[in-house]
Amino acid sequence: MKISLRETAAKLSAAQKIIITAHTNPDGDAIGSSLGLMHFLQELGKQAQVLIDDDIPAIFDMLPGYEHIGKPEEGQTIDADLLVALDVSLDRIGKVGDVVKAPVLNIDHHITNDDAADMLYLDGTCAATAEIIYQLVKEMKGAFTKECAMCLYTGLATDSGWFRYSNTTPATMRAGAELLAAGVEPNIISEGLERRPYESVKGLADALQHMELFQEGRVVGVFLDNATLETIESSEGLVDMIRTIEGTELAVVLKEKEKDFCRVSMRSKGLDVTKIATQFGGGGHVRAAGCAIQKPFPEAKAELLAAIRTAMEQQA
Ligand SMILES: [Mn+2]
Structure with missing residues (x-):
């Protein structure tokens, strides 16, 4: 069922224990938007954890919270108030869907999303799911810590090809600018991601x-x-x-x-x-x-x- 940004904010406000997940074979937006949302929710005093059913590439190790990303285990059960699935349709979250017992709030920018979640907030005009999380923080009158901003900026930058692709809008750039103002060090992110053996x-x-x-x-x-x-x-x-x-x-x-x-x-x-x-x-x-x-x-x-x-x- 599709819901609005305001309703999405209300669902997050009402929940205390929140598990965040994203697609397997995770990219910069999957990891960045997940960690960004985690930092924001933790600032609000909530219990938030990122759980992804895959290995997290080491090139993301400069992101605050990288070391806390968990992996679901077979047969495990986690009770939570809400499971937030980012940048993904539910068919690509792996075991997380079985392990976490909670209503699913899906937030995505892929127009091909299958709308199978209990609640879906979809905005196909956003360059990245991280851009939606940015809007969500604004909607909830929150502030961007440096930790949160570093992660969201990574999602924005990677999904827009470092603000070059056709999905880059004035809104994407404004979001990027505000995250920079919140303390993002863009060179730390780009140098981290460009590393190659x-x-x-x-x-x-x-x-x-x-x-x-x-x-x-x-x-x-x-x-x-x-x-x-x-x-x-x-x-x-x-x-x-x-x-x-x-x-x-x-x-x-x-x-x-x-x-x-x-x-x-x-x-x-x-x-x-x-x-x-x-x-x-x-x-x-x-x-x-x-x-x-x-x-x-x-x-x-x-x-x-x-x-x-x-x-x-x-x-x-
Ligand atoms: Mn994305």
């Missing part, structure tokens, strides 16, 4: 040796078969690196993770890549989507390139 940068350089152009330079791709992938230490962030190449409209990375199992990531500058991803059972956003193809490497590569060619012809 030596092996990772070396791996990217190795993977880039396999870069190719297709469709008269409109498509750039890196296709790594299993044997090649085994020699590469890490190829994390590859698709975001090649998507910047001038003249390209679509970037694609295919990795043969196991024999006959290929993972695909795509980024576009306009073409709806969900149309390609869904043909292979995947999904995502208009400009960023992915899928898995359970075929041998040469076939997977050929079929994917054919699907891309068709999608580009249909667009023209």
Whole structure:
């Protein structure tokens, strides 16, 4: 059931013991909005804890409260007044949904949210769920501590591509400005998140040796078969690196993770890549989507390139 921002604020005010969760494979917005809300609720004297059913990447260890993020355990039961699920539909919170016994308040900015929670506050105009939490703090006449602001700023910055993507609005920038005024050190956040092990940068350089152009330079791709992938230490962030190449409209990375199992990531500058991803059972956003193809490497590569060619012809 959809509720308003004011009703969302009232639900939080009325609750004393609150568990906060977000999606598995958590990103900057999932972690930042969760910790930001936790700090705010704790300031109000409430018992608030973040519980996420996944490992939290170490690049987030500069965020206040990082070390207190818990993981649900099989068979465990936690009674609470409210379970707040952030940046997610309920199908992606893992075991938290079974472990925590409480009504679910869902707060999200994904327009694809399935509206399955007891209560849902959705605002698709916000660049990040952290931007909604910012508004919620304002609605509740709260103040931003430095700890809370650092976390919310991380969510805003990462989901908006450091205030560069098309979802960045004047409201996003104003929220960012106010969080900076509350003491955020933006360089601590960006330097923390940009950290990469030596092996990772070396791996990217190795993977880039396999870069190719297709469709008269409109498509750039890196296709790594299993044997090649085994020699590469890490190829994390590859698709975001090649998507910047001038003249390209679509970037694609295919990795043969196991024999006959290929993972695909795509980024576009306009073409709806969900149309390609869904043909292979995947999904995502208009400009960023992915899928898995359970075929041998040469076939997977050929079929994917054919699907891309068709999608580009249909667009023209
Ligand atoms: Mn988000």
